[in-house]
Amino acid sequence: MKKYLITGAAGFIGSxxxxELLLKNHSVVGIDSLNNYYNPELKxxxxxxxxxSKNNNNWKFIECNIKDAVTLKxxxxDFRPEIVINLAAQAGVRYSIINPNAYIESNLVGFANILEMCRQLKIEHLLYASSSSVYGAxxxxPYDENHSVNHPxxxxxxxxxSNELMAHSYSNLYGLKSTGLRFFTVYGPWxxxxxxxxIFAKSILSREPIKIFNDGKMKRDFTFIDDIVKAVCKCSLKYPESNDKFDYLNPEPSTSFAPHKIFNIGNSSPINLLEFIEILENALGIRAKKTFSPLQSGDVLExxxxxKKLKEWINYEPTTNIKNGVKKFADWFLKTGYKY
Incomplete structure (x- = not known):
């Protein structure tokens, strides 16, 4: 048993x-701001x-925004966790264009607060959510952890x-064992x-046209939620160590002389957006009405x-293919998800 603190605990991945941690009989305190970026009722x-869920007596929830340093401290x-998983963040690429301050406050100021608490309490391990979006231009x-990520x-x-760089600096300065996880287009029930x-499911069922950017000429590595959760939980219990063989003349971005690592978590099976829509149509039993638009600012093509590195680290392999995953999502959406 471990004592976990999970930020973003009411979020899709966090919840x-x-x-899963409660199922394994760990003790968990969850925090979340329950903001209105999307319907708080879903959270x-x-x-x-x-x-x-099972073992809910090992669970406590506290409403808190991670930018609130006093409450967070x-x-x-009070709880003194051993492992921290930071999944709280202002999400969304397009929303960052119209409300940049939300990203500075949560993703930078809030994350700095998390790092400080981990330093002060000498936390055993910090896992934090990064994103495939760091690969930018x-x-x-396929995206490899050793590729350049200098052109967001x-x-x-x-x-x-920035989170990856901030965590690395704390790993170097204070010996904080930290692991960054680059998530690839997570989907599934809830x-x-x-x-x-x-967005697509709601529009298809309401017989409204779905907006498809870049004429559908985009690919995404859709990754089912259960596969993400399995990898997060396994990573949380394997702590990174300093790489004694780190090559300072040819530095490898995914490992370090500090106890810090970065991993991709994806399905490794990118699918064309139009093909994804077709699979969703079949699962819902309704054909979509489509409108096509140019590529949006901030979006990547693929x-x-x-x-491979995650496989070597925790023997991770995704087990949910796109058709099975979309079927599970569609079944849930028809039963519950349309409310949100």
């Missing part, structure tokens, strides 16, 4: 990670799902890359309403995760 329902000192596929094309991506699967 499922909490359920509250995820919390009710946790409360109804009290939570850390890079067109070399959205503020969201820049904040996520997903975010601002992401394509939910994502494709090389997960």
């Amino acid at each position: 499922k990670v909490v359920e 509250k329902q995820r919390l009710r799902n946790i409360q109804n 009290k939570i850390f000192y 890079n067109r070399k596929m 094309i959205s503020l969201y991506a820049a904040t996520k890359r 997903g975010r309403p601002d992401m394509a699967p939910m 994502t494709f995760a090389n997960t």
Whole structure:
């Protein structure tokens, strides 16, 4: 058993990670701001799902924004976690264009607060969410952790890359063992309403046209939520160590002389956006009406995760193919998701 603190615990990934940790009999304190970036009722329902799950006596939820350093400090000192998983962040590439301050406050100021608490309490291990968006303008596929990530094309991506650099500095200065996880287009039941699967499903069922950017000439490495959760939980229990063989003349970005590592978590099977829509249409039993638009600012054309390093680290392999995953999502959406 370990004592975990999970930020973003009412979020899509966070809530499922909490359920899995409770299932394994760990003790978990979850925090979340329950902001209104999307329908807070969905977040509250995820919390009710946790409360109804096995071993919920090992669970406590506290409403808190990670930018609130005073409240955050009290939570850390009261609970004294051993492992911290930071999944709280202002999400969304397009929203970062119209509301940049939300990203600075949550993804930079908030994350700095998390790092400080981990330093003060000498936390055993910090896992934090990064994103495939850090690869930015890079067109070399599949994305590898050793590729350049110096050309972000959205503020969201820049904040996520900043998290990686900030965590590395704390690993170097204070010996904080930290692991960054670059998520690739996570989908599934209880997903975010601002992401394509939910937007498309809602429009298809209401017989409204779905907006397809770049004429559908985009690919995404859709990764099912259960595969993400499995990797997060396994990574949380394997702590990075300093690389004694680190080559200072030819530095490798994914490892370090400090106890810090970075991994891709994806399905390693990119799919064309129009093909994804066709699979979703079949699962819902309705054909979509489509409108086509130009590529949006901040969007990348393709994502494709090389997960070889994660396989070597925790023996991770995704087990949910796109058809099975979309079917599970569609079944949930028809039953519950349309409310949100």
